[in-house]
Amino acid sequence: xxxxxxxxxxxxxxxxxxxxxxxxxxxxxxxxxxxxxxxxxxxxxxxxxxxxxxxxxxxxxxxxxxxxxxxxxxxxxxxxxxxxxxxxxxxxxxxxxxxxxxxxxxxxxxxxxxxxxxxxxxxxxxxxxxxxxxxxxxxxxxxxxxxxxxxxxxxxxxxxxxxxxxxxxxxxxxxxxxxxxxxxxxxxxxxxxxxxxxxxxxxxxxxxxxxxxxxxxxxxxxxxxxxxxxxxxxxxxxxxxxxxxxxxxxxxxxxxxxxxxxxxxxxxxxxxxxxxxxxxxxxxxxxxxxxxxxxxxxxxxxxxxxxxxxxxxxxxxxxxxxxxxxxxxxxxxxxxxxxxxxxxxxxxxxxxxxxxxxxxxxxxxxxxxxxxxxxxxxxxxxxxxxxxxxxxxxxxxxxxxxxxxxx
Amino acid sequence: xxxxxxxxxxxxxxxxxxxxxxxxxxxxxxxxxxxxxxxxxxxxxxxxxxxxxxxxxxxxxxxxxxxxxxxxxxxxxxxxxxxxxxxxxxxxxxxxxxxxxxxxxxxxxxxxxxxxxxxxxxxxxxxxxxxxxxxxxxxxxxxxxxxxxxxxxxxxxxxxxxxxxxxxxxxxxxxxxxx
Numbered sequence: 001x002x003x004x005x006x007x008x009x010x011x012x013x014x015x016x017x018x019x020x021x022x023x024x025x026x027x028x029x030x031x032x033x034x035x036x037x038x039x040x041x042x043x044x045x046x047x048x049x050x051x052x053x054x055x056x057x058x059x060x061x062x063x064x065x066x067x068x069x070x071x072x073x074x075x076x077x078x079x080x081x082x083x084x085x086x087x088x089x090x091x092x093x094x095x096x097x098x099x100x101x102x103x104x105x106x107x108x109x110x111x112x113x114x115x116x117x118x119x120x121x122x123x124x125x126x127x128x129x130x131x132x133x134x135x136x137x138x139x140x141x142x143x144x145x146x147x148x149x150x151x152x153x154x155x156x157x158x159x160x161x162x163x164x165x166x167x168x169x170x171x172x173x174x175x176x177x178x179x180x181x182x183x184x185x186x187x188x189x190x191x192x193x194x195x196x197x198x199x200x201x202x203x204x205x206x207x208x209x210x211x212x213x214x215x216x217x218x219x220x221x222x223x224x225x226x227x228x229x230x231x232x233x234x235x236x237x238x239x240x241x242x243x244x245x246x247x248x249x250x251x252x253x254x255x256x257x258x259x260x261x262x263x264x265x266x267x268x269x270x271x272x273x274x275x276x277x278x279x280x281x282x283x284x285x286x287x288x289x290x291x292x293x294x295x296x297x298x299x300x301x302x303x304x305x306x307x308x309x310x311x312x313x314x315x316x317x318x319x320x321x322x323x324x325x326x327x328x329x330x331x332x333x334x335x336x337x338x339x340x341x342x343x344x345x346x347x348x349x350x351x352x353x354x355x356x357x358x359x360x361x362x363x364x365x366x367x368x369x370x371x372x373x374x375x376x377x378x379x380x381x382x383x384x385x386x387x388x389x390x391x392x393x394x395x396x397x398x399x400x401x402x403x404x405x406x407x
Numbered sequence: 408x409x410x411x412x413x414x415x416x417x418x419x420x421x422x423x424x425x426x427x428x429x430x431x432x433x434x435x436x437x438x439x440x441x442x443x444x445x446x447x448x449x450x451x452x453x454x455x456x457x458x459x460x461x462x463x464x465x466x467x468x469x470x471x472x473x474x475x476x477x478x479x480x481x482x483x484x485x486x487x488x489x490x491x492x493x494x495x496x497x498x499x500x501x502x503x504x505x506x507x508x509x510x511x512x513x514x515x516x517x518x519x520x521x522x523x524x525x526x527x528x529x530x531x532x533x534x535x536x537x538x539x540x541x542x543x544x545x546x547x548x549x550x551x552x553x554x555x556x557x558x559x560x561x562x563x564x565x566x567x568x569x570x571x572x573x574x575x576x577x578x579x580x581x582x583x584x585x586x
Contacts (some may be wrong), residue, residue, distance in 0.1 A: 270504050270505075274496070276498075314465075
């Protein structure tokens, strides 16, 4: 059989390609959007910071999804995914950006998170105070970022190091360390979702919440990776390296996780609906009134039935336009899902008896900030794309990946 | 014509995956429809070399899944809301969330059983005997030899011309199978 990897494509983006202009264009766009958001921030900092948290979590979830993809490929010693893995590694090693983007949240945390000032007589929050207090919150957030920086940096550095050749023994190290990495990742992601999302409604708790957030993260990460590959191929790059066989597998993963997301979302809902205990149903009560009920019911279709039936056929998974549409849709409804988790909490805590939280509404400023942070993220990823090898050419399983076919 | 009525078909033997791959392409291009390839292990891309159409199994499974989901929901609504309504935790008798887990399970059950039994049926199993088993050489299909069999019921089948075609594809041995 083949003794050497036959890559006929360029491993680097050609210097005349649009992708070389991408980092600066995306960066400028991102800065412009964020500057526009600042005007809204000046008018209403409290509302604007909710939008900031929303945009931050949306973009972070893409990077975390990509990180999980990289870890799981090493953990399962996968061969098929080698040619698509480098894009995920780029998306994963954007973590320093998120450390910077988190700083405003850390600074404004007492304003965003309602547990920061406990009203007298609130026994539930008084009992939770040993966990939900500002100092411990900051320490935990620092630990999450430390874990993600460490995983991102080491897996990226080791993979890129293999490009120099003669470092094939590193693959064994990647396989070994992916096991502790996936445990650390699972714990940090779960607790981060508890701290940054679930604690917005501090009386409420859900043990499945971390898994729910994780399912969305992975979907967003996979959709982003697939869109990047489609974008590179549209520019004539990687056209012979990444084939329909790889797209079909990416599609299969996304299809599976669409079902997984729905399964987890319904599991969470059904247990609370069945038991019907006030402190547990609080989350859904907020989201089934004041206009949010339309979003909640719509999400059954937008986040499950439509993508499920759309991607059911293998012909769609092997069709670039179909897959691109699916990925854009998946990212949009994932953002809708996070909006639905975060925004109903705005103004809901500490209301006087009989008062109700604000009606469902979409602020243009939230979306502009999301576009801004997404642009910064794309700028960061395309900075790598324009400078590094876009396929791990030193990986010992590269040949297997190039010749991969679905049975 | 007499002969074709007692002949099941022609068997050709090859000793490499490469050999059978090219032979399949030639048989496919000659326009035969009722024929098959037998190999000791799955040969990647052989279904394309043979020109096999996409399997009908996914459509059968989709039908079974829709049937299972509908049956489950209809049955539960009928039982819980019409035939024997019970007050459970003060919830409405038409409580769709409570029905979804059962609906999901029945959908999976119908799909899984249809996949397994549909696959068996499409493979024309169970079959207690097959004319291929007459051939002693064919026993090595589970070991190291590759075979093509063209059935005499194929409209293009003509013993002499088909035998010529199989020999031209590089068969190391051809033999006639009795029905």
